[in-house]
Amino acid sequence: MSDESSPEVLTGSQLADYITRGARGDEAACAVLFRYYYPQVVRLCVGLLNDLEDAEEVAQDTFVYALRNLARYDSAKAEFRTWLFMIALSRCRNKRRRKWLASVPLDLLSVEPATPARLVETLLERRGVRRQVWDALQQLPAQLQEAIVLRYLGGLRYNEVGRALKCNPKTAESRVRLGLTALRRTAQALEIDCEMALAELSA
Amino acid sequence: MINHERMRQSEVERSLATIKAALETIPMRPERHWPEVWARVQSQTTQIAERRRLTWQSVTSACALVLVLFASGAWSSFTTQSLAANASANVVSAPLFVASTTPTAKPGLTAITAVATLSAHTPKYLRPVLTPIPAPPD
Numbered sequence: 001m002s003d004e005s006s007p008e009v010l011t012g013s014q015l016a017d018y019i020t021r022g023a024r025g026d027e028a029a030c031a032v033l034f035r036y037y038y039p040q041v042v043r044l045c046v047g048l049l050n051d052l053e054d055a056e057e058v059a060q061d062t063f064v065y066a067l068r069n070l071a072r073y074d075s076a077k078a079e080f081r082t083w084l085f086m087i088a089l090s091r092c093r094n095k096r097r098r099k100w101l102a103s104v105p106l107d108l109l110s111v112e113p114a115t116p117a118r119l120v121e122t123l124l125e126r127r128g129v130r131r132q133v134w135d136a137l138q139q140l141p142a143q144l145q146e147a148i149v150l151r152y153l154g155g156l157r158y159n160e161v162g163r164a165l166k167c168n169p170k171t172a173e174s175r176v177r178l179g180l181t182a183l184r185r186t187a188q189a190l191e192i193d194c195e196m197a198l199a200e201l202s203a
Numbered sequence: 204m205i206n207h208e209r210m211r212q213s214e215v216e217r218s219l220a221t222i223k224a225a226l227e228t229i230p231m232r233p234e235r236h237w238p239e240v241w242a243r244v245q246s247q248t249t250q251i252a253e254r255r256r257l258t259w260q261s262v263t264s265a266c267a268l269v270l271v272l273f274a275s276g277a278w279s280s281f282t283t284q285s286l287a288a289n290a291s292a293n294v295v296s297a298p299l300f301v302a303s304t305t306p307t308a309k310p311g312l313t314a315i316t317a318v319a320t321l322s323a324h325t326p327k328y329l330r331p332v333l334t335p336i337p338a339p340p341d
Contacts, residue, residue, distance in 0.1 A: 030244070031237055038233045043226040052229065060236055064243045123225045133218040152219040153226065183215045 010036055015080055023070035030067045037081065038063065040154070041088050047149035048092040050138050052120050058095055062088040082160045089146060089164060096142075136186035140179055147175035148183070 007014065021029035041062055045055035066073075066087055073083055124134055137145060143165075150161045151172075162172035 034237055035233045039231045046226055060240050063240050067244045123228055153223050180215050
């Protein structure tokens with residue numbers, strides 16, 4: 001059975017219960033964990049891969065591994081979400097590495113542009129997201145991009161970012177700061193907004 | 204006095220928050236993916252179980268081999284060290300046990316290592332040809 005309803009918010013004790021049951025092979029408990037965390041993992045992967053289709057594939061792989069290895073999860077070492085993000089991060093790195101090997105992007109070979117990529121763009125545009133910031137995020141060095149994505153798209157605290165990136169919280173904070181600085185420099189359009197904001201403040 | 208740097212930084216942070224909000228509107232249908240993910244979990248678990256069964260067969264083979272070696276008097280011709288060295292080089296194979304030349308003083312330990320080593324390798328990793336690695340002198 002896999003029709004157990006997914007709660008809006010998982011409390012610590014509920015989460016522990018689902019993990020314990022999931023580790024014993026309870027499909028319903030695994031389904032709850034999947035439905036609750038899957039969107040978060042996909043969002044993280046989209047931020048790192050800039051491709052919804054790739055992100056979904058990596059997210060699924062992440063859950064195949066995580067659900068099969070629930071017994072290995074140690075709550076003393078990291079929060080469950082951080083553990084999932086670490087698995088996803090590692091798979092995103094592998095995905096990017098494999099993509100670098102390909103000399104011709106497959107979407108160039110197709111007549112129709114890749115719909116998932118357009119979907120992300122559309123969503124960003126609909127929300128008025130500055131294209132420059134998104135593009136700049138994709139151009140950041142991997143270490144800085146991962147830190148920014150974990151912090152701002154994953155919503156992790158610095159100590160959890162550090163755990164996911166296997167560095168100390170101070171280093172994680174420093175990478176986030178460097179990433180923000182790089183984004184600030186790259187996103188030229190922000191200068192205009194900033195000037196406008198300054199004008200409003202001084203008015 | 205206005206801190207321009209800080210303002211620009213918070214502007215970037217606001218943009219990132221908007222990106223997050225935009226990504227939260229990605230239409231997700233976990234129910235579409237869940238059966239596929241669970242099927243893969245089940246399938247991989249089955250594969251692992253099958254691999255364990257294969258490994259169990261290799262353990263059985265190792266036990267049989269040990270008996271043969273004992274019966275043929277070739278038991279003392281291999282050592283724990285040479286076995287371990289070959290195992291780490293991933294070239295474990297049945298002929299290994301008679302190919303090494305240094306006698307061992309610990310046949311019991313060696314037997315355990317032989318079984319453990321073979322059980323840790325599925326048959327596809329077992330190599331038919333062996334490069335003997337001499338053990339250090341006792």
